[in-house]
Amino acid sequence: MSDAFRSSTARDDASSSASSPSDRLNGLLQRVALKDREAFAQLYAATSSKLYGTVLRILRHRGWTDDVVQDAYVRIWQKAGQFDAAKASSITWMVTIARNGAIDELRRHPARRVEREEALDDVASVEPTAQARLETEQDARRLHACLDELEKGRRDMVRLAYLDGWSRADLATHFDQPVNTVKTWLHRALKQLKGCLSS
């Protein structure tokens, strides 16, 4: 029986309890690729708070975030057929679409973003949710172990860039360094991370 026509929510709940969250998302994406609107609504319910949180943290403006998250889900709807479970996890694929949209927006309209000097505190204080941790626990542990090996200033740079969307110029201002120095530090930090993760 074709999954595209399985529209009973009860049945979906029953089947999802037997499989992992990422299996469930993969299945929903396959159905979305077939233009299944109910699967899309379920996919949205399962992932929108993650995508919204990701984009809002970068843009820090609800209306702007609404627009970018809307575009992200339209793209997910259009590109679901291109998702390849062998190449990426479904949630990473979706978050990447939303993050790319947010960072593109921010780089095009940097003036639209309000003051964000408080961001550094957020980076230090926010703990990952238990559920998010579980999904990629092993990868997360390795990445955080490798981040911990970085010198603190560089670790903060990586997190501020990735999580808060800071540009090289933002980082240069905050760390009181020339932009080229920031670029060099970033490259060193990224290479060190890559080396640590592959060891």
Next chain:
Amino acid sequence: MTDHDDLDMRAAEFVLGTLDAHERESVAYRRQHDTELDALIRAWESRLAPLGDEVQAITPGPDLLARIERRIEQMEADTEEARVVRLRRRLRYWQWGTGLATAAALVMALLLVTPLGREATAPPFVAVFHQDDQQPAFMLTVDLASQRLNVQPVAAEPLPDKSYQLWIKADPLGPDPRSVGVLNDDLSLDPGALSHYEPELLKNATFGISVEPAGGSPTGQPTGPAIHGYLYPTEHHL
């Protein structure tokens, strides 16, 4: 620094988000043709993804899903795909309405239709039925102007002691499907079987083919696993 290192750092900074707008565009464009760059970007995406676990999940406003769905509907309104979306909705509607939701072998059908009122150059209306969304089961050709049909099996084969039966369902006909006819043993059907239906009704109808006991449904309603379809335009400018 080697070229590969350079490329890898561009990929890394693309994913990290620290490139400027112009550099981002250039990388996004190049990765479409440069498989090495694309692979490097994907590798960095999965390397750094666990950082995102730190982000606090925040529930969007209650209206956002409806907004997104409206946007998708608008976007597809003028495309053929919109017909597919409607098709699927109709399929479910019919499944539920006739108690066929548990049918074991649902088969999907796309019916391709040309615009009404076009002259002799107009091609006939063609229906392609996809079994399990993959295997074409039947093709149905309908000429709306003369209301003549032609059913052709593609992957579908005659079943021992069973008959295929074609059904039509449309709002003006009430909630239940009506039989168009039982397919012959060679899976053909009387070409005039749709002749008393208005073209406009045909254009908006749902069609179904069900597997029935030999000779057709004993109840006057589909009783077996069903194959459904909806008229689908072949032309963009419908």
